[in-house]
Amino acid sequence: MRQYKLYQDRELVELMRNGDEQVMMEIYDRYWKRMLAVAYKRLDNQQDAEECVQDVLYNLWKLRENFGLEKLALSNYLSRAIRNQSFNILEKRYRIRLKAEGYKQEAVNYLSPERALILKELQAKIDNAISELPPQCQLVFRLSRQEGLSAKEIAEKLNLSENTVKSHLKKANRDIQGNLDLITALILSYLFFQK
Incomplete structure (x- = not known):
């Protein structure tokens, strides 16, 4: 030896x-x-x-x-x-912080209390839609959207092919969008008629 x-x-x-x-x-x-x-x-x-x-x-x-x-x-x-x-x-870290700060600043500066409540409800719906994804798909989506990782970085981190990661992201976007179409239409209608 x-x-x-x-x-x-x-x-x-x-x-x-x-x-x-x-x-x-x-x-x-x-x-x-x-x-x-x-x-x-x-x-x-x-x-x-x-x-x-x-x-x-x-x-x-x-x-x-x-x-x-x-x-x-x-x-x-x-x-x-x-x-x-x-x-x-x-x-x-810097990119993620900039994204978060930009989002918070926009929300604070331009949202009335009613719109803030609607946005909070929409975020809850998005979170619920994400939690309904299959576990692997959910993990890939969170790494992409919440941690800002690229498809290649996710593939390396999870030991998956890049195409598998892209498929998971496509499925996640499709499923989340499908869950949110109706609520988004209702919110947009409400906002439009409140002007």
Whole structure:
């Protein structure tokens, strides 16, 4: 049995390129704490930092066949990968916050109490329509609409094909729209005649 702790990083990378899964455990043991510290410093959230490190290690494994260290040490590569993944997470957070702030601001500035109540009822209907979706379809829809993930990101996260994700999103949109057609027509009629 190999003693991976004795191997240099370049040797580990070569073994990893040949598909040796135990190498990932050694890389994990060697660099987990350091990677987590870097991610936490940037993200200021333990759960996001852990997810960031897992994503980097997962991507390293996915790229293993073409991965090589020329001049860069593995620890430096992992630090850069954590930095880049952290930026991706921060950008996603920012987009979600902007979406949420834009929605709230519009609702606060332009809705009368009656319209706010109607909007609240419509949101309850939407939430109910979402909860009636099949579990997998519901999960895909929530990841897309509430977390802002792309079809490709959802496919990777749930280990599904991108086409399956797109099918789930299409079904979710169709089912939710079908459930809301009547209530939307009633609300629009009410708003129109209240002017």
